[in-house]
Amino acid sequence: MVTLVRTRIKTRANSRSTTRISSREDRIVNGIVYVACALVAVVCVFPLLFVVAASITPYGEVLRNGGYIVIPRAITFDAYRELLADPAIPRALSVTAFITVVGTALNMLLTTLMAYPLSRRDLPGRSAVLLIALFTTVFGAGMIPTYLIVKATGLLDTVWAMIVPGAVSVFNVLIMKTFFEGIPDELVDAARIDGAGELRILVQVILPLSVPVMLTLGLFYGVSHWNEFFQAILYVRDPDLQPLQVVVRNLLARSQATENADAVLPLVTVQMAAVVVAAIPMIAVYPFVQKHFQKGVLLGSVKG
Numbered sequence: 200m201v202t203l204v205r206t207r208i209k210t211r212a213n214s215r216s217t218t219r220i221s222s223r224e225d226r227i228v229n230g231i232v233y234v235a236c237a238l239v240a241v242v243c244v245f246p247l248l249f250v251v252a253a254s255i256t257p258y259g260e261v262l263r264n265g266g267y268i269v270i271p272r273a274i275t276f277d278a279y280r281e282l283l284a285d286p287a288i289p290r291a292l293s294v295t296a297f298i299t300v301v302g303t304a305l306n307m308l309l310t311t312l313m314a315y316p317l318s319r320r321d322l323p324g325r326s327a328v329l330l331i332a333l334f335t336t337v338f339g340a341g342m343i344p345t346y347l348i349v350k351a352t353g354l355l356d357t358v359w360a361m362i363v364p365g366a367v368s369v370f371n372v373l374i375m376k377t378f379f380e381g382i383p384d385e386l387v388d389a390a391r392i393d394g395a396g397e398l399r400i401l402v403q404v405i406l407p408l409s410v411p412v413m414l415t416l417g418l419f420y421g422v423s424h425w426n427e428f429f430q431a432i433l434y435v436r437d438p439d440l441q442p443l444q445v446v447v448r449n450l451l452a453r454s455q456a457t458e459n460a461d462a463v464l465p466l467v468t469v470q471m472a473a474v475v476v477a478a479i480p481m482i483a484v485y486p487f488v489q490k491h492f493q494k495g496v497l498l499g500s501v502k503g
Contacts, residue, residue, distance in 0.1 A: 302361070491495055
């Protein structure tokens with residue numbers, strides 16, 4: 200009996216010692232992780248803080264600080280007033296807003312209408328359609344054939360040239376298809392028993408359960424349209440139809456090409472203000488969809 204008691208005491212002591220060691224190791228690991236995350240956060244946030252600070256700081260103070268400033272001592276919004284006084288910026292903002300809203304709506308509509316049928320395992324020819332879709336991700340038509348198609352369809356020098364050629368992303372279709380496949384078949388079968396058609400099942404059953412993946416892909420498409428640049432310089436020559444990113448690029452190019460040093464210096468703060476105007480909408484939207492964004496990516500990539 201005494202031997203048994205001593206054995207239990209030793210076991211408990213060893214268990215407590217192991218717990219203490221494990222707890223100490225966990226604290227060390229957590230400390231290292233927190234420090235690493237803090238360093239990564241500083242590296243990511245510093246460029247943004249620098250751009251914002253430079254855009255609202257008088258350029259003389261920026262020069263006195265060696266060209267780098269994070270916390271401004273004096274604040275001025277002259278750069279933003281000068282930027283918005285240029286008629287090209289508000290016009291480019293309206294073009295970019297139209298591309299983002301209409302383009303994202305069209306993207307989500309076509310992606311949903313393609314992903315839902317492909318998520319039904321009893322669809323005839325499903326494998327062939329998936330194979331064709333995957334083939335386009337490996338072998339693209341190329342820049343010149345795509346340009347010729349856009350030209351032949353009369354989309355050159357229109358806002359639709361920046362929307363229609365990329366109306367459907369096969370990658371996003373696969374994510375949405377995989378998410379739809381994770382929805383229990385019993386819900387779909389119950390709706391069919393109640394007499395619901397496929398369109399009604401999609402609208403009233405599938406989509407309400409697919410908010411995470413819808414917001415995730417909507418963010419993907421929205422950011423892509425907001426940052427539209429390549430298709431704009433390829434298909435659009437009309438200055439009135441150029442999106443914001445192209446106008447900002449032209450502003451930077453003009454400031455770098457000028458030979459007058461007095462004209463270069465004031466444009467630096469205007470450049471920073473243009474960068475802030477171009478980036479702030481997406482930065483403002485992301486926190487509201489972050490939770491659904493993470494959930495949608497995980498569920499759409501793991502299930503199936």
